[in-house]
Amino acid sequence: MSLLDYFRAKKEPTTAVTAKERLQIIVAHQRGERDAPDYFPAMKQEIIEVIRKYVQIDSDQVSVQLDQNDDKLSVLELNVTLPEKP
Amino acid sequence: MAQIIVVTSGKGGVGKTTSSAAIATGLALKGHKTVVVDFDIGLRNLDLIMGCERRVVYDFVNVINGEANLNQALIKDKRTSNLFVLPASQTRDKDALTKEGVGRVLEELKQEFEYIVCDSPAGIETGAMMALYYADTAIVTTNPEVSSVRDSDRILGMLQSKSKRAEEGLEPVKELLLLTRYSPTRVATGEMLSVADVEEILAIPLLGVIPESQAVLKASNSGVPVIIDQESDAGKAYSDAVARLTGESIEMRFVTEEKKGFLKRIFGS
Numbered sequence: 365m366s367l368l369d370y371f372r373a374k375k376e377p378t379t380a381v382t383a384k385e386r387l388q389i390i391v392a393h394q395r396g397e398r399d400a401p402d403y404f405p406a407m408k409q410e411i412i413e414v415i416r417k418y419v420q421i422d423s424d425q426v427s428v429q430l431d432q433n434d435d436k437l438s439v440l441e442l443n444v445t446l447p448e449k450p
Numbered sequence: 451m452a453q454i455i456v457v458t459s460g461k462g463g464v465g466k467t468t469s470s471a472a473i474a475t476g477l478a479l480k481g482h483k484t485v486v487v488d489f490d491i492g493l494r495n496l497d498l499i500m501g502c503e504r505r506v507v508y509d510f511v512n513v514i515n516g517e518a519n520l521n522q523a524l525i526k527d528k529r530t531s532n533l534f535v536l537p538a539s540q541t542r543d544k545d546a547l548t549k550e551g552v553g554r555v556l557e558e559l560k561q562e563f564e565y566i567v568c569d570s571p572a573g574i575e576t577g578a579m580m581a582l583y584y585a586d587t588a589i590v591t592t593n594p595e596v597s598s599v600r601d602s603d604r605i606l607g608m609l610q611s612k613s614k615r616a617e618e619g620l621e622p623v624k625e626l627l628l629l630t631r632y633s634p635t636r637v638a639t640g641e642m643l644s645v646a647d648v649e650e651i652l653a654i655p656l657l658g659v660i661p662e663s664q665a666v667l668k669a670s671n672s673g674v675p676v677i678i679d680q681e682s683d684a685g686k687a688y689s690d691a692v693a694r695l696t697g698e699s700i701e702m703r704f705v706t707e708e709k710k711g712f713l714k715r716i717f718g719s
């Protein structure tokens with residue numbers, strides 16, 4: 365590390381910091397999927413079908429995630445990206 | 451009781467074969483009767499790293515198919531006593547491995563050996579699944595880099611759901627992190643994930659940190675597992691990892707930047 369880098373480093377987060385933040389999100393998502401109950405994929409599919417009755421969407425526009433906060437409480441998070449109005 | 455250890459990663463080229471060869475050799479050097487098994491069917495490489503490629507006659511698939519018995523296929527290491535190699539087939543594909551066949555061969559190896567080290571192929575398909583299915587311990591080989599860490603996490607998911615131990619509700623496979631190709635200098639400049647970062651994300655115990663090292667290429671060029679080169683940083687780091695694997699507690703080395711002179715630090719190198 366040179367003298368210049370010492371000053372530069374202060375300004376913006378390093379790429380390693382960015383990498384870590386991205387990984388934390390990806391890994392949390394992956395773990396959410398694999399800890400999900402067996403009915404989860406079917407339920408997700410049905411939710412998509414219901415939305416499709418009203419709006420035309422692709423399945424990758426829907427993210428359904430189950431977050432287990434503790435033993436008593438889990439949160440079902442549903443995110444739908446709707447197409448722009450024509 | 452024999453222990454089955456899988457060296458696995460998901461991502462390719464992170465150092466599984468290098469690590470399998472080093473760790474198996476290290477265990478044998480400590481006096482444990484050890485066999486290292488190449489599960490990379492069709493892309494045999496372990497024999498080269500172990501330096502026994504010219505002595506391969508029969509392979510793992512031959513044994514599974516009953517075309518040869520174990521003693522015909524096992525290659526005794528010339529350098530290290532207590533060490534044997536079971537090479538992969540060069541001509542078949544991964545479907546030649548069946549759960550039943552692999553189980554039968556591993557069961558037979560368990561009668562003979564204290565440690566059975568399984569060098570997994572990359573990916574999450576049949577070959578990798580077969581390598582991890584019977585494992586007692588998994589050495590999750592990871593580079594400090596985003597795709598490798600993500601794939602390691604996927605492999606952890608497999609170990610927790612698809613292994614024999616998971617399927618049968620036994621005690622879970624023991625998961626250990628081996629961080630390879632680590633460059634303390636690049637960590638210091640913020641270009642590379644640190645040991646602590648990767649530990650925090652994967653949340654499994656750390657078996658060892660192997661530095662990025664020129665000794666690894668030198669070792670593979672000459673077909674000598676890098677752990678034999680005890681002058682080298684990588685060789686020493688693998689020895690430490692083996693010691694930890696057998697229950698010793700040893701401080702991590704090669705995780706911080708070597709001290710540079712004052713001028714070098716100010717003006718860069």
Ligand SMILES: Nc1ncnc2c1ncn2[C@@H]1O[C@H](COP(=O)(O)OP(=O)(O)OP(=O)(O)O)[C@@H](O)[C@H]1O
Nearest residue numbers: 462463464465466467468572631661662663666667
């Ligand atoms: N610590 C290290 N320092 C420098 N180079 C390394 C290190 N570890 C591994 N390598 C190099 O990385 C390359 C891949 O290593 P290796 O074959 O062991 O990986 P692998 O995970 O078995 O690959 P595959 O997924 O193809 O089986 C090799 O060229 C090897 O020499």
Ligand SMILES: [Mg+2]
Nearest residue numbers: 466467490495
């Ligand atoms: Mg390999």
